[in-house]
Amino acid sequence: MGSDGMKNRHKNILGKILFFTGVALVIFFMFFPFYWLFISSLKGDQELYKMPPNWLAQKPLWNNYIKIFTEHNIGRNLLNSLMVSTITTLVSLAIGSSAAYALAKFKMRGKNFVLSLILSVSMFPGIVIVSPLYILFQQMGIINSFASLILPYLTFSLPLTIWTLHSFFQQIPDELVEAASIDGASPFKTFIKIITPLAAPGVFTAAILTFIGAWNELLFAKIFITDSKKFTVPVSLILFQGQYDSAWNLIAASSVVITLPLIIMVLLLQKYIIAGLTAGAVKD
Numbered sequence: 260m261g262s263d264g265m266k267n268r269h270k271n272i273l274g275k276i277l278f279f280t281g282v283a284l285v286i287f288f289m290f291f292p293f294y295w296l297f298i299s300s301l302k303g304d305q306e307l308y309k310m311p312p313n314w315l316a317q318k319p320l321w322n323n324y325i326k327i328f329t330e331h332n333i334g335r336n337l338l339n340s341l342m343v344s345t346i347t348t349l350v351s352l353a354i355g356s357s358a359a360y361a362l363a364k365f366k367m368r369g370k371n372f373v374l375s376l377i378l379s380v381s382m383f384p385g386i387v388i389v390s391p392l393y394i395l396f397q398q399m400g401i402i403n404s405f406a407s408l409i410l411p412y413l414t415f416s417l418p419l420t421i422w423t424l425h426s427f428f429q430q431i432p433d434e435l436v437e438a439a440s441i442d443g444a445s446p447f448k449t450f451i452k453i454i455t456p457l458a459a460p461g462v463f464t465a466a467i468l469t470f471i472g473a474w475n476e477l478l479f480a481k482i483f484i485t486d487s488k489k490f491t492v493p494v495s496l497i498l499f500q501g502q503y504d505s506a507w508n509l510i511a512a513s514s515v516v517i518t519l520p521l522i523i524m525v526l527l528l529q530k531y532i533i534a535g536l537t538a539g540a541v542k543d
Contacts, residue, residue: 293518300324300511307508323512333513335488336495341520343405343491344473347412351469352462354413355420360450362421363428364436374425381418385411385478393482407483408491412476416469423468427461428454463528471521492517 299307300323301316327333362370388411396407431454439449455462477493484490490498492513499510 296511296514299508300515302508304508320508323508324516327509327513327516331495331498331509331513333492333495333516336490336492337516337520339405339489340474340491340493340517343408343412344470346405347409347416347473348466348470350409351413351416351420352466355417355465356424356455356458356462357450358417359421359424360428360454363425364433374422377418377421381415385415388414389478389482392479396483403484403486403489405489408473408476408479411479411483412473416472419468419472420465423465424458424461427458431457467524467528470524474517474521 298314298316301319301321302313303318303320306313306317361367362374392411393402396402396410401407435453435457436449439453440446444452475493476491480491480494481497484494496510496513496517499506499513
């Protein structure tokens with residue numbers, strides 16, 4: 260018994276060592292790039308390329324953050340991205356939630372086929388539809404407008420929204436809908452007043468994923484927008500790259516500023532995100 264007890268104790272100790280080592284490695288690989296990004300944003304050109312590198316900025320240059328707003332107009336790019344991402348998210352939720360509710364609660368033929376078709380649309384790589392969309396938007400006269408970004412963004416965000424909310428709406432008992440109908444509530448009022456609040460975690464999850472996708476998108480933004488006043492933040496990062504050199508400290512400062520709104524949004528809404536992503540994992 261003593262020998263078995265020692266073996267079990269050693270196994271427990273080894274298990275704890277492996278567990279904490281694994282956690283430490285995960286934390287390191289997750290947060291070190293962001294740490295190095297922030298430190299690089301505070302360095303001057305000489306210190307940035309110094310070998311071996313300094314793990315802390317010797318003379319922090321907060322002026323890099325002033326430069327990106329005064330000389331490179333990153334503020335306008337942030338507003339452009341905020342406008343495009345917000346409109347994309349709102350439209351995607353309005354259309355996607357209605358479609359998801361109809362597919363989840365209304366009896367109709369071919370629902371599974373429609374869901375499969377919606378999912379297949381999201382599988383297309385963006386590069387495949389760039390050329391036909393460019394020709395179409397040019398004929399419509401919307402090149403160099405935010406509409407030329409919002410429309411293709413909706414193409415990829417709607418399937419995600421519909422699939423996310425469809426699973427939530429399916430979990431809501433039909434008795435609630437029937438009770439609301441008996442009380443005289445219209446289908447629209449039932450959807451707004453009863454169904455949507457119950458599916459709040461799914462709505463927030465779909466909204467955040469849609470917003471982040473639109474905020475980070477580069478391919479369509481680089482091709483469909485050529486007016487510098489309408490550039491979004493991913494495109495603005497490319498402008499820091501010169502023919503022979505790149506201002507990596509300014510790129511790092513811009514990346515920090517661009518990432519902060521997303522971090523703040525995720526921290527504020529993390530309760531809903533976790534609830535949305537884990538929906539259906541535990542059966543009642």
